[in-house]
Amino acid sequence: MKRGQLAKRTGCNAETIRYYEKIDLMPEPLRSASGYRQYDETHEQRLRFVMRGRELGFAIEDLKSLLSLVDRNAVSCGEVEKLAKVHLRSVREKIDDLKQMESVLSDTVRSCSGKDVPECALIDTLFGVRR
Numbered sequence: 001m002k003r004g005q006l007a008k009r010t011g012c013n014a015e016t017i018r019y020y021e022k023i024d025l026m027p028e029p030l031r032s033a034s035g036y037r038q039y040d041e042t043h044e045q046r047l048r049f050v051m052r053g054r055e056l057g058f059a060i061e062d063l064k065s066l067l068s069l070v071d072r073n074a075v076s077c078g079e080v081e082k083l084a085k086v087h088l089r090s091v092r093e094k095i096d097d098l099k100q101m102e103s104v105l106s107d108t109v110r111s112c113s114g115k116d117v118p119e120c121a122l123i124d125t126l127f128g129v130r131r
Contacts, residue, residue: 006039010047017047025050025064057091 007014020026026046029037046067053063062083069075104125111121 001039001044003037003039006044006047009044010051012047012051020047020050023060025060025067056087058087062087 001009003014003017006012007017017026021028026043029039029043032038049067050063053066058066065083066080069079108121108125113119113121
């Protein structure tokens with residue numbers, strides 16, 4: 001299949017596929033006699049792996065590490081678990097940060113008068129002014 005077909009089948013933008021090839025996340029496909037890239041099921045599976053990994057927030061370098069294990073037929077659940085635990089810790093830290101942001105924004109919005117006046121709780125909060 002051509003890149004456009006691969007993009008359509010996976011829901012991934014064709015330019016993103018090109019980018020993944022450029023950074024060696026996707027292998028370069030074979031070319032037809034007329035010069036068109038020819039993708040196969042292996043490319044589709046790999047692209048779906050990358051897309052799902054990105055949806056879960058894995059960094060490109062982490063996905064490269066995981067795919068390197070797959071490519072070398074050296075998958076070790078222990079190695080994968082270590083990488084996943086590090087990523088999970090990072091996700092949890094981001095969730096904690098988001099909860100803190102939500103709390104500050106919620107408090108700020110509640111203290112907003114909503115009137116057409118120059119005093120604004122959000123602006124004051126961004127300037128670090130406490131009222």
